[in-house]
Amino acid sequence: MTPADSIERAVEAVLFAAEAPLTAQDIRLHVGTAADVEGALATLVARYAGRGVELVERGGRWHFQTAADLAHLLRRDREETRKLSRAGIETLAIIAYHEPVSRAEIEAIRGVQVAKGTLDVLLEAGWIRPAGRREVPGRPLIYATTAGFLSHFGLASRRDLPGLDDLRAAGLLDPVDLAFENAVEKSDEDD
Amino acid sequence: MTPADSIERAVEAVLFAAEAPLTAQDIRLHVGTAADVEGALATLVARYAGRGVELVERGGRWHFQTAADLAHLLRRDREETRKLSRAGIETLAIIAYHEPVSRAEIEAIRGVQVAKGTLDVLLEAGWIRPAGRREVPGRPLIYATTAGFLSHFGLASRRDLPGLDDLRAAGLLDPVDLAFENAVEKSDEDD
């Protein structure tokens, strides 16, 4: 066995045994600081591609998971993950696409108050976290998504959020005030 | 992808996600009763042979496990710096000044019992070692300091330890309350 093979085996074993996704740094703590962990990860991704199990990166953390197209075989004896309410889904989407974002900002988009329980559910699921305070009067708490959010929703990074680029290009992630000014300027030019 | 491949992938995913080892019959419940599960298992065993993860059968049940030769990678050593307790320091001091000494002798000098854990910590730190037995009734173990002790404390030899006269001159032999009074008087004079 060549040394490269042996690092690959080591990384494979460590990731298989891990109970949670690991960063390359975490892996290095087990397989040795000098090891080319990144190279081994790339090789393993290729080796497992198309298999029943795949190696994926989510927010800088790596884990093995079953292939998505086999979901129907595995779901049968699984408890369905708790269904998020519509308010929960929308709030999560707003936090993910606008992060970091305050509760008032979430409410401005949704047009209704955010029930305390809604944020609690997302915090408890480990998908959002408090990310400091906005330096405006009242210093409101702001929220952002977590690495757990990325792994749960199968996103390598926030850049992979569905439609993120389109929404940004369309100005739909800008606050209403800014969008309004832009729209007025544009129509003035058109005149 | 051929159907055989697809059964193989399915078996792979089912075994990977299973929380306990599965019989071929268990697997069939997931992947379909008509599937050649045994064939897929044989192919998977061969595919994983020599990898960081292996597919093994134990008493008719199948599961993945990390390769036995890589078990050492699953644990990593973490070093923590901890301060020696007062009992530990006193015991070490007595051994250093009186070596070789038995536990009973240490207790006689300290005037307090020496917990077994205290000696264990000093042994673990590599500062003391068992140095034979005292040829008295009960043949108690006797302890002495190590080369590691000397190098940790920057001593060329045990003779470098300050003698009792030096300690007295430095005020280190004064009973605590007297030393306290001296310190107080001194500060009175300073006023």
Next chain:
Amino acid sequence: MDADTLTLDLDGWEGPLDLLLALARNQKVDLKAISILALVEQYLAFLDQARSLKLEVAADYLVMAAWLAYLKSALLLPRNPEETPSPEDLALRLQLRLERLNAMREAGARLVARDRLGRDVFPRGAPEGLKAVRHARWEAEIYDIIAAYGRISARSRPVMHVVAHRDVMTLEEALARVSSLLETTVTWAMIEKFLPADATGGYRKSALASSFVAALELAKQGKIDLRQASPFAPLYLRAVS
């Protein structure tokens, strides 16, 4: 239950903006092209219908209805150029808000439809787990060792009680001294003459006190006479001849 009753169930809406968005989406797929005036009409008609059925309508829906009624009249009436913001600007803002809410609603739907870990894709069911074995690296300084040994030595050293010398003249001493000095004295002599010449400070006071008591004792035994002119005047001693 007919369809109307169901659609009038305001519990199904998350506030007026939600209801407006639902109405708007019925109009057009592209919210950019919706008619705000038509949307206002629909909203007001919807609420009228709810009220005619004597359904309770939450206050925020009524506030929105009032605002939309105002917007509608402003849009229909001849434009007053003085008025800011213009009704068109208000309509634009409403449309922008609807677009943003709609965008997030669609994003949320796409998010939850992804292959989710634990629902569509699964991690290893029985991972062996990784362990961190902790080792202690013990720390101590040479000073700690030396100081500890000093402490133990001090603690275990044999304890010796020494009564320090105190500067006093005992009564016995004073008796002997005064008696012997009187043997060589024939005239009256002040008590101070009986004190050691070099006695100073505390020792002198002690010698004086003891000699005074000795003098009283000797007087009581009839061996000496005492004489004092007045209180606090010098005290004179003389042997009984």
